[in-house]
Amino acid sequence: xxxxxxxxxxxxxxxxxxxxxxxxxxxxxxxxxxxxxxxxxxxxxxxxxxxxxxxxxxxxxxxxxxxxxxxxxxxxxxxxxxxxxxxxxxxxxxxxxxxxxxxxxxxxxxxxxxxxxxxxxxxxxxxxxxxxxxxxxxxxxxxxxxxxxxxxxxxxxxxxxxxxxxxxxxxxxxxxxxxxxxxxxxxxxxxxxxxxxxxxxxxxxxxxxxxxxxxxxxxxxxxxxxxxxxxxxxxxxxxxxxxxxxxxxxxxxxxxxxxxxxxxxxxxxxxxxxxxxxxxxxxxxxxxxxxxxxxxxx
Amino acid sequence: xxxxxxxxxxxxxxxxxxxxxxxxxxxxxxxxxxxxxxxxxxxxxxxxxxxxxxxxxxxxxxxxxxxxxxxxxxxxxxxxxxxxxxxxxxxxxxxxxxxxxxxxxxxxxxxxxxxxxxxxxxxxxxxxxxxxxxxxxxxxxxxxxxxxxxxxxxxxxxxxxxxxxxxxxxxxxxxxxxxxxxxxxxxxxxxxxxxxxxxxxxxxxxxxxxxxxxxxxxxxxxxxxxxxxxxxxxxxxxxxxxxxxxxxxxxxxxxxxxxxxxxxxxxxxxxxxxxxxxxxxxxxxxxxxxxxxxxxxxxxxxxxxxxxxxxxxxxxxxxxxxxxxxxxxxxxxx
Amino acid sequence: xxxxxxxxxxxxxxxxxxxxxxxxxxxxxxxxxxxxxxxxxxxxxxxxxxxxxxxxxxxxxxxxxxxxxxxxxxxxxxxxxxxxxxxxxxxxxxxxxxxxxxxxxxxxxxxxxxxxxxxxxxxxxxxxxxxxxxxxxxxxxxxxxxxxxxxxxxxxxxxxxxxxxxxxxxxxxxxxxxxxxxxxxxxxxxxxxxxxxxxxxxxxxxxxxxxxxxxxxxxxxxxxxxxxxxxxxxxxxxxxxxxxxxxxxxxxxxxxxxxxxxxxxxxxxxxxxxxxxxxxxxxxxxxxxxxxxxxxxxxxxxxxxxxxxxxxxxxxxxxx
Numbered sequence: 001x002x003x004x005x006x007x008x009x010x011x012x013x014x015x016x017x018x019x020x021x022x023x024x025x026x027x028x029x030x031x032x033x034x035x036x037x038x039x040x041x042x043x044x045x046x047x048x049x050x051x052x053x054x055x056x057x058x059x060x061x062x063x064x065x066x067x068x069x070x071x072x073x074x075x076x077x078x079x080x081x082x083x084x085x086x087x088x089x090x091x092x093x094x095x096x097x098x099x100x101x102x103x104x105x106x107x108x109x110x111x112x113x114x115x116x117x118x119x120x121x122x123x124x125x126x127x128x129x130x131x132x133x134x135x136x137x138x139x140x141x142x143x144x145x146x147x148x149x150x151x152x153x154x155x156x157x158x159x160x161x162x163x164x165x166x167x168x169x170x171x172x173x174x175x176x177x178x179x180x181x182x183x184x185x186x187x188x189x190x191x192x193x194x195x196x197x198x199x200x201x202x203x204x205x206x207x208x209x210x211x212x213x214x215x216x217x218x219x220x221x222x223x224x225x226x227x228x229x230x231x232x233x234x235x236x237x238x239x240x241x242x243x244x245x246x247x248x249x250x251x252x253x254x255x256x257x258x259x260x261x262x263x264x265x266x267x268x269x270x271x272x273x274x275x276x277x278x279x280x281x282x283x284x285x286x287x288x289x290x291x292x293x294x295x296x297x298x
Numbered sequence: 299x300x301x302x303x304x305x306x307x308x309x310x311x312x313x314x315x316x317x318x319x320x321x322x323x324x325x326x327x328x329x330x331x332x333x334x335x336x337x338x339x340x341x342x343x344x345x346x347x348x349x350x351x352x353x354x355x356x357x358x359x360x361x362x363x364x365x366x367x368x369x370x371x372x373x374x375x376x377x378x379x380x381x382x383x384x385x386x387x388x389x390x391x392x393x394x395x396x397x398x399x400x401x402x403x404x405x406x407x408x409x410x411x412x413x414x415x416x417x418x419x420x421x422x423x424x425x426x427x428x429x430x431x432x433x434x435x436x437x438x439x440x441x442x443x444x445x446x447x448x449x450x451x452x453x454x455x456x457x458x459x460x461x462x463x464x465x466x467x468x469x470x471x472x473x474x475x476x477x478x479x480x481x482x483x484x485x486x487x488x489x490x491x492x493x494x495x496x497x498x499x500x501x502x503x504x505x506x507x508x509x510x511x512x513x514x515x516x517x518x519x520x521x522x523x524x525x526x527x528x529x530x531x532x533x534x535x536x537x538x539x540x541x542x543x544x545x546x547x548x549x550x551x552x553x554x555x556x557x558x559x560x561x562x563x564x565x566x567x568x569x570x571x572x573x574x575x576x577x578x579x580x581x582x583x584x585x586x587x588x589x590x591x592x593x594x595x596x597x598x599x600x601x602x603x604x605x606x607x608x609x610x611x612x613x614x615x616x617x618x619x620x621x622x623x624x625x626x627x628x629x630x631x632x
Numbered sequence: 633x634x635x636x637x638x639x640x641x642x643x644x645x646x647x648x649x650x651x652x653x654x655x656x657x658x659x660x661x662x663x664x665x666x667x668x669x670x671x672x673x674x675x676x677x678x679x680x681x682x683x684x685x686x687x688x689x690x691x692x693x694x695x696x697x698x699x700x701x702x703x704x705x706x707x708x709x710x711x712x713x714x715x716x717x718x719x720x721x722x723x724x725x726x727x728x729x730x731x732x733x734x735x736x737x738x739x740x741x742x743x744x745x746x747x748x749x750x751x752x753x754x755x756x757x758x759x760x761x762x763x764x765x766x767x768x769x770x771x772x773x774x775x776x777x778x779x780x781x782x783x784x785x786x787x788x789x790x791x792x793x794x795x796x797x798x799x800x801x802x803x804x805x806x807x808x809x810x811x812x813x814x815x816x817x818x819x820x821x822x823x824x825x826x827x828x829x830x831x832x833x834x835x836x837x838x839x840x841x842x843x844x845x846x847x848x849x850x851x852x853x854x855x856x857x858x859x860x861x862x863x864x865x866x867x868x869x870x871x872x873x874x875x876x877x878x879x880x881x882x883x884x885x886x887x888x889x890x891x892x893x894x895x896x897x898x899x900x901x902x903x904x905x906x907x908x909x910x911x912x913x914x915x916x917x918x919x920x921x922x923x924x925x926x927x928x929x930x931x932x933x934x935x936x937x938x939x940x941x942x943x944x945x946x947x948x949x950x951x952x
Contacts, residue, residue, distance in 0.1 A: 031435075133312055133313065133316060134316070136313050137313050137316045137317050137320065140313055140314075140317060140608045140611060140612050141317070141604060141607065141608045141611070142565075142566035142567065142569045142570040142607060142611060143566065143567075143570055144570030144571065144573060144574070145569065145570050145573070145588075145603075145604055145607055146604075148573065148588070148592060148600070148604075149321075149324060149600060149604050152328075152592060152595070152597070152600055153324055153327055153328055225439060229439065229441050232441055232443075233441060233442070233443065233574055236441075236443050236574060236577070237573065237574070237577065237589050237592055237593075238592065238593050239592060250441075250443075253441075253443065253444060253447070254443075257447060257578070260447070260450065260451060260455055260462075261455055264451050264455070267444075267447050268447075268448070271441065271444035271447065271448070274441050274444065275436075275439055275440060275441070275444070278439040278441075279435070279436060279439045282435055282438060282439050283435060286435065
C-alpha cells in the first residue's frame with residue numbers, strides 16, 4: 001500500500017485501534033473512574049428511587065413548624081423539610097427529575113443543533129451564512145438569560161424548562177458539527193472518496209458524520225452537566241413547575257433558603273446532589289475528551 | 299486597527315438587528331399576547347382592547363416592529379408592569395450595582411486564577427498542580443446559587459464577619475450620587491460607607507466569580523505549560539535574566555493572551571450568573587430586578603434587559619478583541 | 633548525565649564526554665541528531681530541568697565549578713560570560729516583545745546600562761551583525777524579520793556582553809543554504825575579533841571543516857573520536873567518522889561519485905554497557921566489539937575503537 005493510499009483510509013475504518021486505545025486510557029485515568037462512579041450512582045438512584053426511598057415523596061410524614069424543623073435522625077436520614085416531608089426521599093426522587101430534564105433537554109438541543117450544523121455544513125453558501133448568523137445571534141445572549149427568556153415565553157413548567165435549555169444548547173452543537181464538517185471536507189480521505197465518485201450525500205452520512213461522533217459525544221456529556229445545573233437554576237428562579245409536590249432539586253433549594261438559621265441543612269442536601277450529578281458528567285466528559293483526542297493529553 | 303474595529307462593528311449590525319426581530323416576535327408569542335404582557339396577567343378584556351388601540355397593536359406586525367425599533371433607538375424600552383416605571387429608568391438604576399458585582403467577581407477570578415494557574419504549571423505534576431486541576435473541575439460544576447447559600451451560611455450566619463444581603467447597611471448615613479456605591483464612598487469622602495459597600499460585595503463577588511475562577515485557572519495553567527516549553531523561554535533563561543523578568547515579560551505576556559479572550563466570554567456568564575447570585579444575596583442589581591420580573595411576568599422588563607445584555611456582551615467582546623490586537627503584535631499586523 | 637523518569641530505569645544520555653576549550657579556540661561537537669550534543673550544551677549552561685535530570689561530573693569555567701554554583705550566581709554568569717545561540721531563530725525569539733527589548737535586556741541586566749545607553753549599544757550591535765537600519769529593526773517584532781535576520785539578532789544578543797564562551801547549537805540548520813554561509817562567516821569573524829571561545833555543535837561536517845580547531849565526534853552520548861580538524865579530515869580512524877565523511881560531497885571526488893550513507897539509523901544502537909554502541913551499524917565490526925565497550929585512547933588524536941579504519945584517503949570537504 002502506498003503512502004497516499006494509507007492516508008486516504010477514513011479514520012473510522014482504522015477506528016478499532018483508536019477506540020481500544022481510548023478505552024485503555026480511560027480505564028487508567030482516575031478522573032474517569034471517579035466520574036463514572038458518580039454517574040452510575042446518579043443514574044441508579046434516579047432509576048431506583050421508588051424502591052430506595054423509605055417514604056412517599058409528596059406527603060408529610062412528621063410534625064413541623066417553621067421554627068422547629070427536625071434535622072437528621074435515624075428514621076429520617078436528612079431530616080424533614082418545611083412541609084414535614086422526608087428530605088432523603090425527596091433528594092432521591094429529585095435525581096429522577098433531574099435525569100429526565102437533563103437527558104430530554106440534551107437530546108432535543110443536540111438533535112436541533114446537529115440538524116442546523118448539518119444544514120450549514122452540507123450546503124454551504126447562503127444557507128451556511130444564514131444558519132451561522134442565527135447561531136451568532138443566539139450566542140450573543142448570555143446562556144442563562146436566553147433560557148430565562150425562552151422559558152418565560154412558554155409559560156412555566158417542566159416542559160418549558162426542557163425546551164429552554166435545549167434551545168440554548170442548540171448553537172453549541174450546530175457550531176461543533178459545522179466546524180467538524182468544514183475541517184473534514186478538506187481532509188485526504190474525503191478528497192479520495194470524492195475522487196472515486198462517491199456521492200456527496202453518502203460522503204456526508206457515511207464518512208463525515210460518523211467521524212464527528214466522538215466530539216459530539218464528548219460535548220454531549222459535558223452539556224448534560226450544564227443542563228442539570230441550568231435546570232436547577234431556572235427552578236431556583238421559579239421558572240419550573242408550580243407543583244410543590246414535584247421534588248426538583250433547584251426548587252427545593254429555593255424553597256428552603258429562608259431556613260438558613262433554623263434548618264440550614266435543608267438546602268445543603270439538594271445542593272450537594274446537584275454537584276454530584278454535574279461533577280460526574282463533567283469528569284467523565286473531560287476524561288473522554290482526553291482519551292479520544294490525543295492533542296488534549298497532558 | 300481602526301479598520302478592524304469598523305469591520306467588527308459592521309458585523310454586529312445584522313446580529314443585533316436579527317436579535318431585535320427575535321425579541322420583538324418573542325413578546326408577540328407570549329401567552330396572552332403583548333397586550334396582556336403589558337398589563338400583566340389579571341387584565342380585563344376591555345383593558346386589553348384599549349391597550350391594543352393605544353399601542354397600535356391592531357396594525358400589521360412589521361409596522362409595529364418599526365415603531366418598536368424606533369422607540370428603542372430613542373431610549374424607550376416600554377414601561378414595567380410591575381413598578382410602572384420606564385424600563386430604561388429601572389435599567390439605569392439597577393445596572394451600576396451589577397457592574398460593581400461583576401467587576402468584583404472578575405477581579406477575584408483573575409487575581410486568584412492567574413497566580414494559581416501559573417504556579418500549577420510551574421509545579422507541573424506536583425500535588426499543587428493536581429489540586430488545582432481537581433479544584434477547577436469542581437468549581438465549574440458548583441451551582442452559583444448553592445455556593446452563595448453556603449458562603450452566606452459560613453461567613454454571615456455562623457462567623458458573622460460579613461453581611462448576609464443587600465448593598466449597603468440601611469442604617470448607615472450614605473449618599474449615592476453615582477449609583478456605584480464603592481465610588482460613592484470615595485467621592486463623598488465617607489470611609490465607613492466605602493468599607494460597608496466593599497464588605498457587601500465580598501460574598502456575592504466570590505460566589506459569582508467561582509466559575510470564572512475555575513476557567514481562568516484551567517486556561518492559565520494550560521497556556522503557561524505550553525509557553526514554558528517554548529524556545530524563547532529557554533533563550534531568556536540562557537540570557538541569565540532575572541526570574542521576575544522571565545516570568546513577566548517572557549512567560550506571562552505570552553501565556554495570558556488566551557486568558558484575555560476568555561475574560562470577554564466570561565462577561566456573559568457573569569451577567570447570567572448575576573440573576574442567581576443577586577437573588578441569593580438580595581443584592582438590588584439588574585439581576586435581582588430581572589428575577590423579580592420573572593415572577594411578576596413583567597415582559598417589557600425581560601425584553602429590554604435581554605436586549606441590553608446582548609448589546610453589552612457583544613460590545614465587551616469587541617473591546618476584548620481590540621485589546622487582544624493591542625497586546626499581540628502578530629494580530630495587529632494581520 | 634542521567635535522565636530519570638518515574639517507573640523506568642534511569643537513562644544515561646551522555647556519558648564520559650570530556651573536553652576543554654581555550655580562549656579564541658573553536659571546538660566542534662559533531663554527531664547525528666539524538667547523540668547528546670545539545671544536551672551537553674544545555675548541561676554546560678545549567679539549563680536542563682532540575683527535576684528528572686541529574687548531571688554528574690564537572691563543568692569548570694575559568695576555575696569556577698558551574699555545577700556547584702548556586703542558581704543566582706549561575707544566572708549572573710549566563711548571558712554575560714557564557715552565551716548560547718540556539719538552532720531555530722523562528723521560535724527562539726519572543727513573538728510579543730520588540731527585538732530591541734530582547735537585545736537590551738541583557739545589557740541592562742548584566743552591564744547595568746540605562747535604557748537609553750542600552751538602545752544605542754543594541755543598535756550598534758545589530759549593525760555589527762549586518763542588520764541594516766538597526767534603529768527601525770529595534771522597534772519591530774520577530775515576525776517582521778526574516779529567519780536570517782532573526783538569527784543575526786540572536787547572535788547580536790549572545791555577543792552583547794562579550795562573553796568568554798559562546799555555544800552555537802546548530803546555528804544554521806534552520807536557515808536557507810545561502811544564509812547559512814553568511815551566518816557562519818559572521819560567527820567566525822566575531823569570534824576572531826573578540827577572542828571568545830566557541831563550541832560549535834552541528835551534524836554537518838561541512839560546517840566543522842570551515843571553522844573548528846578541534847573536532848569531537850559523538851555517538852550515542854559518548855565521544856568516539858577527537859582530533860585536530862586537519863588530522864580528522866585527513867585521517868578519520870573511527871568507522872563512524874569515516875561514514876560521516878563518506879556521506880558528505882567532496883571536491884576531490886569526481887562529479888557524480890556516489891555518496892555512501894551510514895547504514896541504519898541512530899535507533900539501531902546498543903547500550904554502551906553491552907559493547908560499542910555503533911557496532912550494529914559498523915562495517916568494521918569484529919568479535920571484540922562486544923560485550924566490552926572500548927575506551928577512548930590517544931592524546932592528540934583520540935579514538936574509541938578496537939578495529940579502526942586504516943589510513944583513509946586524503947579528504948577535502950567543501951568548507952561552508
